[in-house]
Amino acid sequence: MRTVAVLLLLARVVGADVVANRTGADPLAYTLEYIGTDYDGAVRDGTVVDAAEYGELVRLAKRAIDDYGARKTDTVATGLRELEKMIEQKAPGPDVWAATRRLVQSLGKARGTGPRPAAPPNIADGRRLWASDCAPCHGPTGAGDGPAADGMTPAPTVFRLNRLDWLSPRQVYDAVVLGIPGTAMPSFAAAYDERQRWDVAFFVMTFRIGFDPTRPPADVKPGLERIAAASNAELLDDMRRAHPEATPGWVDYFRVNVSSGDGVLPLTGVVPPASSSMAAAVQMQNAFAEVADRLFPHVVGITSYVPEAPGEKGPAGGWVVADAQLQKFPGYRPFRSGSGFLMDDRGYILTSGWIIKQEGREVAPFVDVELSDQSHVVGRAIGAEPTLDLGVVRVADPAKLAKLDPPELGDSDRLQVGHWLIALGDPPGPDRTFSVGVVSSQPQRQCYQSELTATLVQSSLTIAPGGIGGPIADIFGHVVGLSVNPNPTDAAPPTTASAARILPSNLVLNLYEALKVAESQRSPWIGVSVLELDTARKRLGPTADVPSNGVQIDDVFEPSPASRAGIKPGDFLVAMNGHKLGTVADFQTWMYVLGIDARVRLDLVRAGQPMAVDVTIEARPAAATTR
Numbered sequence: 001m002r003t004v005a006v007l008l009l010l011a012r013v014v015g016a017d018v019v020a021n022r023t024g025a026d027p028l029a030y031t032l033e034y035i036g037t038d039y040d041g042a043v044r045d046g047t048v049v050d051a052a053e054y055g056e057l058v059r060l061a062k063r064a065i066d067d068y069g070a071r072k073t074d075t076v077a078t079g080l081r082e083l084e085k086m087i088e089q090k091a092p093g094p095d096v097w098a099a100t101r102r103l104v105q106s107l108g109k110a111r112g113t114g115p116r117p118a119a120p121p122n123i124a125d126g127r128r129l130w131a132s133d134c135a136p137c138h139g140p141t142g143a144g145d146g147p148a149a150d151g152m153t154p155a156p157t158v159f160r161l162n163r164l165d166w167l168s169p170r171q172v173y174d175a176v177v178l179g180i181p182g183t184a185m186p187s188f189a190a191a192y193d194e195r196q197r198w199d200v201a202f203f204v205m206t207f208r209i210g211f212d213p214t215r216p217p218a219d220v221k222p223g224l225e226r227i228a229a230a231s232n233a234e235l236l237d238d239m240r241r242a243h244p245e246a247t248p249g250w251v252d253y254f255r256v257n258v259s260s261g262d263g264v265l266p267l268t269g270v271v272p273p274a275s276s277s278m279a280a281a282v283q284m285q286n287a288f289a290e291v292a293d294r295l296f297p298h299v300v301g302i303t304s305y306v307p308e309a310p311g312e313k314g315p316a317g318g319w320v321v322a323d324a325q326l327q328k329f330p331g332y333r334p335f336r337s338g339s340g341f342l343m344d345d346r347g348y349i350l351t352s353g354w355i356i357k358q359e360g361r362e363v364a365p366f367v368d369v370e371l372s373d374q375s376h377v378v379g380r381a382i383g384a385e386p387t388l389d390l391g392v393v394r395v396a397d398p399a400k401l402a403k404l405d406p407p408e409l410g411d412s413d414r415l416q417v418g419h420w421l422i423a424l425g426d427p428p429g430p431d432r433t434f435s436v437g438v439v440s441s442q443p444q445r446q447c448y449q450s451e452l453t454a455t456l457v458q459s460s461l462t463i464a465p466g467g468i469g470g471p472i473a474d475i476f477g478h479v480v481g482l483s484v485n486p487n488p489t490d491a492a493p494p495t496t497a498s499a500a501r502i503l504p505s506n507l508v509l510n511l512y513e514a515l516k517v518a519e520s521q522r523s524p525w526i527g528v529s530v531l532e533l534d535t536a537r538k539r540l541g542p543t544a545d546v547p548s549n550g551v552q553i554d555d556v557f558e559p560s561p562a563s564r565a566g567i568k569p570g571d572f573l574v575a576m577n578g579h580k581l582g583t584v585a586d587f588q589t590w591m592y593v594l595g596i597d598a599r600v601r602l603d604l605v606r607a608g609q610p611m612a613v614d615v616t617i618e619a620r621p622a623a624a625t626t627r
Helices: 017-025 027-041 051-067 075-088 093-111 123-138 169-178 194-207 223-231 232-242 248-255 280-298 320-326 505-518 533-540 586-592
Strands: 255-258 265-266 299-307 332-342 348-352 368-371 376-385 392-395 420-425 433-441 471-473 479-484 501-504 529-530 551-556 572-576 599-606 608-616
Touching: 027 051, 027 075, 027 093, 027 169, 051 075, 051 232, 075 093, 123 194, 169 194, 169 223, 194 223, 194 248, 223 232, 232 248, 248 255, 280 299, 280 420, 280 433, 280 471, 299 348, 348 479, 348 505, 368 392, 376 505, 392 505, 471 551, 479 505, 479 533, 501 505, 505 586, 529 533, 529 586, 533 551, 551 586, 572 586
Parallel strands: none
Antiparallel strands: 255 265, 299 332, 299 368, 332 348, 348 392, 368 376, 376 392, 420 433, 420 471, 471 479, 479 501, 529 551, 551 572, 572 599, 599 608
16 A cells, blocks of 8 residues: 555644645645545456555545535535445546546635646756655655665655656645655645745656657647646647647646746746837847846856966066955965856855866865955865866855855756857956857757767857856756866867857756765766666667666776676666666766775666676776767
């Protein structure tokens, strides 16, 4: 049984009515949704396959009648009695689900339409909330395999199977609000505000196996309220009434976008501007200005310092204040400079690794950070990923930083060809850089081990030399990437604007967290490139034997630790030193956390059979880098 008295107790939980009134969640509607989505796991082809679950569903149906009012005779009351009879007669699962959906709609008319998002949810914020609060139990991809799931009774819900065809974002919203008594799932009514509840609810819908947003015809425009209240099956049915050729990919498209009077907008939490007579060019101008106002307080200037060579003299003469600034670190000279991006009030900064790393040596001993108000603080380079040219700096005294709202980070996986991109830079001194372009090609893969350029965002942007290391934003001001040096192996600093080299934000954020922990300055490597399982399934076909978790190895470098251990393309890597892998991001994170020179056990699956090998993580050789 997936739940223990899951919703039977729900209406009796102390304070449940208060929570429901405050959030719009309806415990009775939630009970009906639960019956509809879980019935198929208890009854199939007229036969009970899970007696405990079936018994609970019968009790829930009776309880729903009592909660609504056993003596009532309206449409809802009649429907509840018909639902009870269907369950007792072991009706087909789709029929029971359809009956519960009709009842939820009738209940909405009787009691009010239920909760609805006040503004488009933010999928990227939902992803981060899930990773922080939900993934420990439900797993990073909703497979129920989080590190806290082992031994949990009942087991965490799995969001990777047919369940997502029948779930709606509103049902997930209700679960977040009300919790599930009898399980480890608490109510987040106090911890999350309304927008955050919807952010998580909409993000869960992206867990569908084979999730592949496909742009539908322009006349397909479900509104935000319908997108929130409808399941995938219902939305697909809506679309097929006018377009019989509609595919699940069309539904996926509206799980990450929403139609409005201003056209189709990505689900980023930004309320679209009201229509007005202002010319489109002026509207665009204002949009660019808003991005600048929002992000420039987070953009900083970075200057790395290295020891002066014997006999080398610092600068002499010139403007007094400027010369004093250059000579404020006796015995050291400025090495390279560019831009960076302040991530939080703890003083962590993302930048180009080229700015902080000496040729053929470790990172510079320290850096000078110029803030947006022209004040200066000293920082330390704590990590660098030389293959990608990513650097992480931390300010020595974060208390000196002005309090800023956290930057809004976007989901680079949702970038599409033609989307606006904005590059910002604020190198040391009075200059700032700001350029606009569009996406010409989105990243083709998440693993950078074999084809580096395939992980980058290709665009029409050009970056001024001082802007290297600064953020790349979308039209809503969400950071979707980081600019790095177009040629990080070149010792000479660039002198003219050049085509942007953009690391996508999802890759940057994953490595950023790993670099903060490991403080690595080298690129860990075992000699494999890997793919997400969804990508592997598309390549191998629906009948392929693919494990439930892990990543697929699609190429092996020779010679390397992997090739010496007998690892082959086509193998599936499911765990490293006992740590389960769910995504390419997991693989990259554990490479850094385990670290260079570590001897690690790799659990693999080959042709459906488990196997294990031991390898030593090495520093990535220059010959393995394809730019």
